[in-house]
Amino acid sequence: MASDLLSRERQDAIRAQLRQSGRVLAGDLARAFKVSEDTIRRDLREMAAAGLCERVYGGALALPAEQPFSVRTGISRGRKQVLAAAAVSCLKDGMTVFVDAGSTNLAIVQALPPGLSLTLATNMPAIAVAALEHARIEVIAIGGRIDRHVGAAIGAQAERDLDMLRPDLCILGACGLDARAGLTGLVYDDVAFKKIAAARAAAVLVACTSDKLEAVHPFVIASLSDRMTLTLEADAPDAIATGLKETGATILRAEPVAG
Amino acid sequence: MASDLLSRERQDAIRAQLRQSGRVLAGDLARAFKVSEDTIRRDLREMAAAGLCERVYGGALALPAEQPFSVRTGISRGRKQVLAAAAVSCLKDGMTVFVDAGSTNLAIVQALPPGLSLTLATNMPAIAVAALEHARIEVIAIGGRIDRHVGAAIGAQAERDLDMLRPDLCILGACGLDARAGLTGLVYDDVAFKKIAAARAAAVLVACTSDKLEAVHPFVIASLSDRMTLTLEADAPDAIATGLKETGATILRAEPVAG
DNA sequence: ATTGTTTATGCACGTTCTTACCGATTCATG
DNA sequence: CATGAATCGGTAAGAACGTGCATAAACAAT
Numbered sequence: 001m002a003s004d005l006l007s008r009e010r011q012d013a014i015r016a017q018l019r020q021s022g023r024v025l026a027g028d029l030a031r032a033f034k035v036s037e038d039t040i041r042r043d044l045r046e047m048a049a050a051g052l053c054e055r056v057y058g059g060a061l062a063l064p065a066e067q068p069f070s071v072r073t074g075i076s077r078g079r080k081q082v083l084a085a086a087a088v089s090c091l092k093d094g095m096t097v098f099v100d101a102g103s104t105n106l107a108i109v110q111a112l113p114p115g116l117s118l119t120l121a122t123n124m125p126a127i128a129v130a131a132l133e134h135a136r137i138e139v140i141a142i143g144g145r146i147d148r149h150v151g152a153a154i155g156a157q158a159e160r161d162l163d164m165l166r167p168d169l170c171i172l173g174a175c176g177l178d179a180r181a182g183l184t185g186l187v188y189d190d191v192a193f194k195k196i197a198a199a200r201a202a203a204v205l206v207a208c209t210s211d212k213l214e215a216v217h218p219f220v221i222a223s224l225s226d227r228m229t230l231t232l233e234a235d236a237p238d239a240i241a242t243g244l245k246e247t248g249a250t251i252l253r254a255e256p257v258a259g
Numbered sequence: 260m261a262s263d264l265l266s267r268e269r270q271d272a273i274r275a276q277l278r279q280s281g282r283v284l285a286g287d288l289a290r291a292f293k294v295s296e297d298t299i300r301r302d303l304r305e306m307a308a309a310g311l312c313e314r315v316y317g318g319a320l321a322l323p324a325e326q327p328f329s330v331r332t333g334i335s336r337g338r339k340q341v342l343a344a345a346a347v348s349c350l351k352d353g354m355t356v357f358v359d360a361g362s363t364n365l366a367i368v369q370a371l372p373p374g375l376s377l378t379l380a381t382n383m384p385a386i387a388v389a390a391l392e393h394a395r396i397e398v399i400a401i402g403g404r405i406d407r408h409v410g411a412a413i414g415a416q417a418e419r420d421l422d423m424l425r426p427d428l429c430i431l432g433a434c435g436l437d438a439r440a441g442l443t444g445l446v447y448d449d450v451a452f453k454k455i456a457a458a459r460a461a462a463v464l465v466a467c468t469s470d471k472l473e474a475v476h477p478f479v480i481a482s483l484s485d486r487m488t489l490t491l492e493a494d495a496p497d498a499i500a501t502g503l504k505e506t507g508a509t510i511l512r513a514e515p516v517a518g
Numbered sequence: 519a520t521t522g523t524t525t526a527t528g529c530a531c532g533t534t535c536t537t538a539c540c541g542a543t544t545c546a547t548g
Numbered sequence: 549c550a551t552g553a554a555t556c557g558g559t560a561a562g563a564a565c566g567t568g569c570a571t572a573a574a575c576a577a578t
Contacts, residue, residue, distance in 0.1 A: 007526065022394060023268060026564075036528055041565070056267040057535060057564065125391075125400060128384035132410060141384060141412045143402025143420045151391060153400045157423075161402045164416075266536065285554080295538055300555070316545060316554065 010035075011043050018053055018062045019149050019187060025059040062149070079209060079233060080104050084111035086254040087171070087207040087231045093117055095168045098197055099127055101152030101190070102173025104207050106130060112137070121165055123193070124152035140165075147190065154193040162196055170201030172222075174208040176215030177230065179243040182223035184216055191219035198222045207231040213240050224249045264292060268394070270302050275392060277312055277321040280340065280370070284318040291372045338468065338492065339363055343370035345513040346430070346466040346490045352376055354427045357456055358386050360411030360449075361432025363466050365389060371396070380424055382452070383411035399424075406448065413452040421455055429460030431481075433467040435474035436489065438502040441482035443475055450478035457481045466490040472499050483508045 010033055017024050026044065030037040048055035054063055084107040091097065093116060099105050101124040109120070109130045120131050123142035131139045144157035153161075172194055175185040183198075183206065185191040198204050198221060210233045224230075224247035231252045232241060245251050264272065269292055276283050285303065289296040307314040313322060343366040350356065352375060358364050360383040368379070368389045379390050382401035390398045403416035412420075431453055434444040442457075442465065444450035457463050457480060469492045483489075483506035490511045491500060504510050 023265065025265075037564080038529080038566090039527060042527090045566090054267075056265050058265045061265070061267060123400075125384035125387035128405060129388055132384075132405065132407065139405040139407075141382075141400060141402045141405055143400045143412070143417075146387060146391065146398040146400055148391065148398075153402070157402075157420075161416075296554085297539080297556095298537060301537085304556090 011047060022062045080107040082254045083207050083231060083233055084108040086252055088112055090205050090229055098165060098167040098170045100173045100194055100197060101150050105171055105173050123158050150190050154189045158193055159196055167201045169203050169205055170197050171205045172198055174206045174212050176217040177208045177212050178214050178216050179247055181216040183221040185219050185221055186217045188219055191221050194221045204228045209233060210236050270306055281321045339366040341513045342466050342492055343367040345511055347371055349464050349488055357424060357426040357429045359432045359453055360409050364430055364432050382417050409449050413448045417452055418455055426460045428462050428464055429456050430464045431457055433465045433471050435476040436467045436471050437473050437475050438506055440475040442480040444478050444480050445476045447478055450480050453480045463487045469495050
């Protein structure tokens with residue numbers, strides 16, 4: 001493997017491996033990077049202090065937050081349901097929709113009105129399962145290797161499967177949303193997939209919880225345009241909303257709820 | 260099996276199994292993780308101290324709150340669970356397995372020991388979701404249009420996806436199992452898909468609840484042969500079992516349980 | 519060019535953690 | 549109550565750990 005990396009590069013590489021396999025061993029890393037275990041331990045300690053991993057005896061584990069999907073889904077379910085309710089208003093009978101991975105998108109599918117008939121394609125098995133609950137939705141699964149952290153198929157095979165689709169709407173899972181940087185994501189392969197999905201659809205819908213506003217991640221999915229509809233929570237700051245509106249995107253605010 | 264897990268990972272795996280089956284036995288865990296029972300006992304003691312499980316003589320039980328699944332799958336879950344437990348003994352570390360649609364197969368995936376590392380391909384989203392609960396399983400989704408009755412992708416696209424696989428084992432969902440007629444099914448497209456899946460694998464495993472024995476359906480999936488392992492329930496009539504055995508297939512009986 | 523500072527790394531040391539084994543004790547069951 | 553299995557506490561070996569220190573490289577300012 002690469003022998004002399006800058007410490008920052010090495011830490012990025014460790015993060016990549018954490019994302020991929022969920023765990024790293026100090027000994028393995030030391031051998032792979034040809035540095036002493038002390039150096040690796042220092043890296044892991046720093047990363048743990050920065051909240052990038054969980055340090056355990058023998059190595060480090062990926063954080064539960066960015067790992068098992070089941071945890072994320074439960075966390076802010078109430079808020080997501082409200083957001084989802086606003087997003088479903090964009091869906092019309094007979095549409096063909098691609099639904100990207102993401103807990104918010106799962107909430108949207110669960111919130112679909114029972115009578116709506118759609119053709120729904122998705123790369124996330126959990127969303128496919130949810131969609132099958134609806135009698136009038138035709139479900140199409142995008143195949144491929146499933147990335148454990150995304151919880152959905154991404155990569156070459158999944159991108160090939162996308163080629164068969166020309167959806168009326170692409171519902172994208174958001175990672176970061178910023179007026180200038182556009183839509184950005186953390187995981188390279190995931191971003192590459194989202195980018196293709198967004199490009200093939202006639203329109204793009206992004207439902208975005210407030211914590212993702214003004215977040216900028218390393219990889220760009222798409223810039224904002226009039227092809228996009230952004231669904232924001234009720235408590236999203238007006239300043240940010242108007243900033244986003246200036247890009248030409250349609251802004252949809254979720255109704256505030258008492259409770 | 261799971262060769263060397265970090266202690267923290269092992270405890271996470273134990274928690275996963277607790278969520279799944281509600282109980283764990285110290286001896287089983289020790290064998291599964293290849294550590295001494297002392298180590299497992301220490302894990303269980305720690306977890307109990309942290310309020311993650313209830314320590315009992317012989318193992319541990321899930322806390323009532325942490326087991327929402329038990330209700331869902333209902334009573335037949337017990338039978339399928341036992342059948343599944345027998346079936347998983349055919350799976351070895353490092354195998355590539357194709358898992359066909361079916362509720363019994365879903366139970367098998369849920370019953371997989373936590374440490375087992377597999378590559379698992381499936382055309383049923385619900386199985387993919389269940390497989391993602393296991394940290395060391397690489398999941399591959401077979402894409403395509405999802406048949407609402409089967410709950411899985413079948414048809415042209417799914418069959419194309421199968422072309423990329425040469426699994427060591429194909430776990431088929433059974434519809435009808437008869438010594439002379441072989442394995443048969445009701446839905447034409449589903450049978451066509453199963454047929455291809457079975458043909459591509461080095462070996463075939465069928466876990467079959469007793470109600471499917473001696474049933475003959477209109478379409479033939481495969482005839483019985485020495486390439487096949489049939490897992491039967493404990494209460495399956497001996498006459499039928501010996502009849503099946505004469506076809507050359509390997510018969511695996513689930514252990515009867517008390518309570 | 520020189521000097522001082524910061525940063526990254528490796529090494530040595532004592533400490534802590536994990537685990538398997540052993541003996542004493544407790545538990546389930548006939 | 550007798551018996552064997554399961555459990556608990558202690559112990560020891562080995563691995564992993566953190567700290568302090570020294571070295572070397574990179575950088576800034578003089």
